Amino acid sequence: MVAMIRIPPRLLYLAIALVLFLHYLAGRHHDEYNRVTSVSHLMSKIYPSPLIESNSNADSPIKRPSSLRYNYPNDQPYSDKRANATFVILCRNDQLWDIVRTVREVEDRFNRIYHYPYVFLNEVPFSDNFKSHIATVVSSKVEFGLIPREHWYQPDWIDEKRASQARDRMQSENIVYGGSLSYRNMCRFNSGFFFRHPLMQKYKWYWRIEPSVNFHCDILFDPFRYMEDNNKTYAFTISMVEYEATIPSLWPHIRAFIDENPQYIAPDNSMGFISDYGTGERYNLCHFWSNFEIADLDFWRGEAYMKFFEYLDSKGGFYYERWGDAPVHSIAAALFAPRESIQFFDEIGYEHPPYTHCPKEGDNYERGRCSCDPANNFDREGISCLNKFIRFNYPYTHKLG
Numbered sequence: 001m002v003a004m005i006r007i008p009p010r011l012l013y014l015a016i017a018l019v020l021f022l023h024y025l026a027g028r029h030h031d032e033y034n035r036v037t038s039v040s041h042l043m044s045k046i047y048p049s050p051l052i053e054s055n056s057n058a059d060s061p062i063k064r065p066s067s068l069r070y071n072y073p074n075d076q077p078y079s080d081k082r083a084n085a086t087f088v089i090l091c092r093n094d095q096l097w098d099i100v101r102t103v104r105e106v107e108d109r110f111n112r113i114y115h116y117p118y119v120f121l122n123e124v125p126f127s128d129n130f131k132s133h134i135a136t137v138v139s140s141k142v143e144f145g146l147i148p149r150e151h152w153y154q155p156d157w158i159d160e161k162r163a164s165q166a167r168d169r170m171q172s173e174n175i176v177y178g179g180s181l182s183y184r185n186m187c188r189f190n191s192g193f194f195f196r197h198p199l200m201q202k203y204k205w206y207w208r209i210e211p212s213v214n215f216h217c218d219i220l221f222d223p224f225r226y227m228e229d230n231n232k233t234y235a236f237t238i239s240m241v242e243y244e245a246t247i248p249s250l251w252p253h254i255r256a257f258i259d260e261n262p263q264y265i266a267p268d269n270s271m272g273f274i275s276d277y278g279t280g281e282r283y284n285l286c287h288f289w290s291n292f293e294i295a296d297l298d299f300w301r302g303e304a305y306m307k308f309f310e311y312l313d314s315k316g317g318f319y320y321e322r323w324g325d326a327p328v329h330s331i332a333a334a335l336f337a338p339r340e341s342i343q344f345f346d347e348i349g350y351e352h353p354p355y356t357h358c359p360k361e362g363d364n365y366e367r368g369r370c371s372c373d374p375a376n377n378f379d380r381e382g383i384s385c386l387n388k389f390i391r392f393n394y395p396y397t398h399k400l401g
């Protein structure tokens with residue numbers, strides 16, 4: 001006969017309560033414990049990103065700052081579900097080989113698994129040679145679009161005499177692209193028109209790519225799904241200060257716009273990131289480097305941004321000065337989107353020469369099998385605004401989602 005040990009029910013409840021309490025304690029004092037036992041982490045072991053297959057580092061000791069509680073993108077479980085999203089690439093025919101190399105990297109590091117489509121845009125038609133080489137390297141649908149004239153060229157109402165004097169002066173002052181008209185067309189197009197192109201209408205999310213940029217790490221999660229699932233509007237990898245000489249009158253115009261349209265300002269905005277002490281008196285020149293962007297097209301198409309762009313465009317500063325799309329986008333995201341909807345992706349190792357963001361939080365570098373030099377990280381440079389962003393946005397960039 002088997003001896004039955006009778007446990008009084010009261011003792012059983014007590015034991016269960018004790019186990020739960022210990023679990024709670026371990027979770028409180030040891031974030032690593034939380035992460036390893038979190039549902040998404042367990043799921044990502046069951047459904048790991050297909051990119052992890054041959055990754056011998058996937059189980060390397062995890063070095064996470066223990067104070068951070070966060071919905072880690074790299075812990076996203078793999079899913080076949082795709083977002084309503086596209087890559088968008090503005091580029092010239094003569095940049096073919098620079099963009100082929102970059103697109104090949106995008107494919108190797110991410111898209112050979114996800115197969116998101118591409119939209120290429122140009123103010124002149126892409127050549128057959130360009131199109132066929134692109135088609136060779138992509139694993140997904142690709143469309144080539146022509147930019148409508150009125151979305152690209154300097155409008156007739158711009159005083160060309162004043163504009164050309166500005167170009168000459170900025171050229172003589174050695175301001176980067178200060179003498180270039182095509183660069184100004186490009187900045188205005190990226191500020192106010194790319195999201196209105198007919199080929200872009202059917203999408204909600206985009207990821208902007210430029211020729212010659214490099215992706216240094218495997219991207220083990222779907223950034224579009226991360227944005228969607230976590231209610232994000234705008235994501236960046238590099239943030240820095242703008243050349244003041246290119247935007248002398250931009251901030252005064254923005255202040256005037258805010259005064260006339262207070263209804264568009266998000267209650268929980270990021271004025272504290274773009275203006276020191278959050279007063280709004282001065283622009284501290286911080287912006288997200290827009291050659292990399294993952295963002296919500298409907299944000300640009302919305303009433304606040306459309307009014308904002310039309311207002312700025314009517315001041316002529318894209319031509320009388322040399323306003324970049326980076327400060328224009330960044331200031332809009334900072335003012336019209338809630339601060340928690342702006343995302344910094346440490347996981348994405350990204351280089352737009354001469355600057356590189358190399359992943360540095362936790363085990364992002366090892367898991368992504370990155371090829372960038374961690375010692376050469378733009379995040380540490382004096383002109384980087386990342387620390388300012390993290391300090392300002394800390395509870396949001398490091399919250400459990």
Ligand SMILES: Nc1nc2c(ncn2[C@@H]2O[C@H](COP(=O)(O)OP(=O)(O)OP(=O)(O)O)[C@@H](O)[C@H]2O)c(=O)[nH]1
Pocket residue numbers: 089090091092095121122123124182183186209210211291353
């Ligand atoms: N179709 C077309 N694309 C352009 C033109 N000028 C720039 N671009 C694209 O616009 C984007 C930004 O231009 P870039 O020349 O890279 O400007 P930048 O990143 O500020 O400066 P660098 O990369 O350092 O030269 C890139 O994707 C370019 O390919 C143009 O005249 N026509």
Ligand SMILES: *[C@@H]1O[C@H](CO)[C@@H](O)[C@H](O)[C@H]1NC(C)=O
Pocket residue numbers: 084201202203204205298
């Ligand atoms: C994708 O997003 C766009 C813009 O929001 C929308 O018009 C379109 O209907 C969406 N498509 C799908 C399949 O959800």
Ligand SMILES: *[C@@H]1O[C@H](CO)[C@@H](O)[C@H](O)[C@H]1NC(C)=O
Pocket residue numbers: 231233337338341
């Ligand atoms: C998502 O963000 C929008 C604004 O971008 C906000 O109005 C909404 O409340 C947010 N929803 C959740 C679930 O956080």
Ligand SMILES: [Mg+2]
Pocket residue numbers: 210291352
């Ligand atoms: Mg560039």
